[in-house]
Amino acid sequence: MSSTPEHVDVLIVGAGLSGIDAAFHLQRAFPWRTYAIFEMRDASGGTWDLFRYPGIRSDSDMFTLGYRHRPWLGDKAIADGDSILEYVRDTAAENGIDKHIRYRHRVLRASWSSAENRWTVTAEHDGEQVVITANFLFSCSGYYRYDVGYTPDFQGTERFSGPIVHPQHWPEKLDVAGKKVVIVGSGATAVTLGPALAEQGAHITMLQRSPSYIISMPARDAFADRVRRILPARAAYALARAKNVGLSTFMYQVSQRYPKRMRAWIHGLQERWLPPGYDIDTHFNPRYNPWDQRLCLVPNGDLFRAIRQGKLDMVTDRIDTFTETGLHLASGRDLEADIIITATGLNLTVFGGIDLVVDGREIKLPDAMAYKAMMLSDVPNFAFIIGYTNASWTLKADLVCEYVVRLLRHMDAKGYAKATPIRDPSVGTSPFLNFEPGYVLRALDILPKQGDRAPWKLHMNYLRDLPKLRYGKLTDPAMVFERAERRAEVAASE
Known part of the structure; x- marks a missing residue:
């Protein structure tokens, strides 16, 4: 007889810069909500723990790469990797976030059930499968593969x-x-x-x-x-x-x-x-x-x-x-x-390579469209963080975390159990990242699309995103909410 899987309100995937940020915002806003962080490696810090080459440092200033909620007190604006790793881990320890991290948990599959309004997530831990359920899934795993870097096929x-x-x-x-x-x-x-x-x-x-x-x-x-x-x-x-x-x-x-x-x-x-x-x-x-x-x-x-x-x-x-x-x-x-x-680049992977399934239907990412560059069309109760290509990663991470908190508060206030961006077939498509480095161009066929108008269009502009994501309306015709007791679609405009 199988046991009932553990359940959390929110499952965060990734214990790097973004994952720690997500956990901070979540527990500050909802101290009663349960959450866990699944980290595939045996240490936190993400990029800043993985890369160990000499001289590794931030490629953005630390006053914008640092968290909005925790001042960077270091001397250098362009900081070395060890200092950034210490900053991330200290943020986790000071707020008790480190106690929620489960290491060596590689998420393989996440399956949404509309009948239960929850995700069932399967992960691998030390060679065995672990199953957990969650009301909301938050991907904070970045966008490149940690196990294999990119090397061209050089002769000889x-x-x-x-x-x-x-x-x-x-x-x-x-x-x-x-x-x-x-x-x-x-x-x-x-x-x-x-x-x-x-x-x-x-x-x-x-x-x-x-x-x-x-x-x-x-x-x-x-x-x-x-x-x-x-x-x-x-x-x-x-x-x-x-x-x-x-x-x-x-x-x-x-x-x-x-x-x-x-x-x-x-x-x-x-x-x-x-x-x-x-x-x-x-x-x-x-x-x-x-x-x-x-x-x-x-x-x-x-x-x-x-x-x-x-x-x-x-x-x-x-x-x-x-x-x-x-x-x-x-x-x-x-x-x-x-x-x-x-030093020939990275291999991109989306959401850590997780297989997403909604009511038995596999989500093919190239066919999906990104909503506000943080959610996916026809995928309920799911958000992700992919930072700016022209500014610090954390600027976008902070905004996405704040938006997710506002979304969850809105759902609590209205009694909604499900929030799903629904794609308008009339919206035109373009590549998710309008950016030309090799690692992006090699991965265009695995990335979701962006649209040609709001709220599907991606803006690589923090000052433009700031008022919309931190203070703007949560309701628009593209977002559909549903209450658990009757599962009737409720347009966000109501």
Whole structure:
């Protein structure tokens, strides 16, 4: 005779930056509600626990990457990975959230029953299946695979005599001192690793197929330092956060509207940071416009400093094949290497690879449409967090968490057991992420769609989302609520 599965009001999937945020908002608003966090790994922190490569740091300032409800008190605006991990875990411990985390629980399947108005979730824990039911399912698992990073199918890798390392699987002990290290890639990971390994005594060659936009940013925020001296911590944090939101939004909008001017401005900055006569047009002149892909930030110009000091060389070319001693390039040039690091990107996966089923019907994500970029069409009582591509992840996470709290309060007040976004067939479709890095383009066929009008259209604009998600109406024609006792559809406009 099978036992009745454990039941919680809300099941959160993922104990990283987003999952801890979701738990904080949930328990503050509803201290009587039960919840659990299923985390597939054996530690919390998500990205900041997974990545262990030298120099790992935030690619956004900590006054916006930090939680709205917990001031970042660290000295650096661009913080190292260990400090961010400590911040996330301290937030969980201070609020008792860590007691709700169940490690090594990989969610495999979530099945919604309209007859019971609840999810039945199946997870794997230490080789055995665990079943739990929940009224609401909240996916906070990010959007990339933790077990396998992306590496192109390079020719001849088996011939190379040295180690080939992907940053997502960094060895505990990798001695680079005095070694020739080639880093393949031009994104945030590559520009972080280059200067860090140069400081460890390696000579670095960064090999890029095409350049990225890279600009220097002070490691400390002078404005934040000033306001901290005269204001209480929370007020100073809020002010620094508001300033950085405004600045990043301004830069993004200018980049989108005046790309030639922004490109020229960045070029002018790089001329000052690089040695006289440096070939900027080859190595720092991307094919795309600013912010069509994420801008890479380097604290205190460490990448440019490494170039000036002769510790780091940039090479813009394509790999023809790996050789016994390094790489043979398409141009005919050979690069010697003792170690090759493939900082070539991520593999995306949606909602941690969970199979979603609603009343026996499998949800095919490419056929679904995202509602307010946080729920899915025809999927009841389900929300997810996918952060901004042009700003800090946590800005969006905070807004989604606040919206979910408001939604649950509305359902409590009206006696609703079920909230489902219903797709309008007349709404046109477009890719969920209007963003061009390789990891997104490779995954377009597994992502849901966005629509061509509200509330189905995605806006990568925090200031535009803020009034709608934090204060806007919860009711619109697309959202349908249902009461448990009669399961009659009630339009949100009623």
